[in-house]
Ligand code: CP
């Protein structure tokens with residue numbers, strides 16, 4: 001079993017798309033993270049990379065976004081390419097044109113890749129099946145792979161390694177929980193999902209993640225966070241979900257606060273949150289604005305991780321489905 005520290009990057013990926021981290025091996029995730037770390041360093045020292053010069057990324061959004069839009073848009077421009085923002089509700093998609101037709105039209109326009117943020121994971125898969133160009137999942141109800149790549153980059157920067165660390169995600173068993181389980185399990189990071197059983201992550205994804213590594217799903221905060229190097233959480237209500245008092249009541253005891261952070265038993269534990277955050281709900285201001293919090297490094301790393309994804313996927317000469 002390798003750690004990222006033992007891996008020599010090849011500079012290529014066999015993957016054609018990034019739909020879910022299920023499709024990626026540990027080595028393929030290392031490829032992205034190591035390229036991201038390298039590009040980040042080069043970018044910060046003023047070295048220009050226009051490897052995607054002339055390439056166009058169509059970015060379809062069916063849900064709101066700050067970080068995902070900013071980071072893909074800025075990243076594409078920094079790499080010499082052109083990001084094309086498409087609000088799904090302004091497209092014929094919003095009037096029920098099939099995604100399969102939209103995908104085929106996009107691929108006739110000289111577009112080199114598609115990033116999509118939407119509800120149903122099946123839509124992302126349909127785009128990939130019909131589009132003929134690389135498709136990147138910018139969040140669905142099921143997964144948020146780009147965010148977890150940025151988080152893993154942040155963890156690697158803080159600890160200088162990944163394998164053998166422990167990450168505890170506290171709260172709703174949502175798209176973030178699903179992607180953490182898969183990504184961490186594959187990289188040998190011991191992952192705990194801590195929350196009420198009513199909002200545990202869905203069983204098929206948990207069962208899959210358990211085939212990949214060490215995954216614990218528990219209601220017990222002390223057990224779940226003990227020894228954790230990373231504590232992370234997310235909103236109680238994801239985009240598209242109605243506010244629901246009973247869910248709020250069940251999740252409130254799982255708020256990440258100073259007391260919970262102490263239960264890791266480690267001063268070196270870091271706190272992550274994909275953002276946007278609701279101070280006073282899933283996390284206290286004292287934690288998210290405190291010295292253990294690296295949430296803005298994490299947000300910045302969306303840029304660097306996604307630049308690596310775009311370089312590896314859109315930089316390829318051709319694609320066959
Ligand atoms: N974390 C994240 O995906 O943020 P946005 O919803 O602002 O894109």
Ligand code: NVA
Nearest residue numbers: 174234238239274275
């Ligand atoms: N779980 C959240 C993540 C936002 C980046 C949502 O889906 O709304």
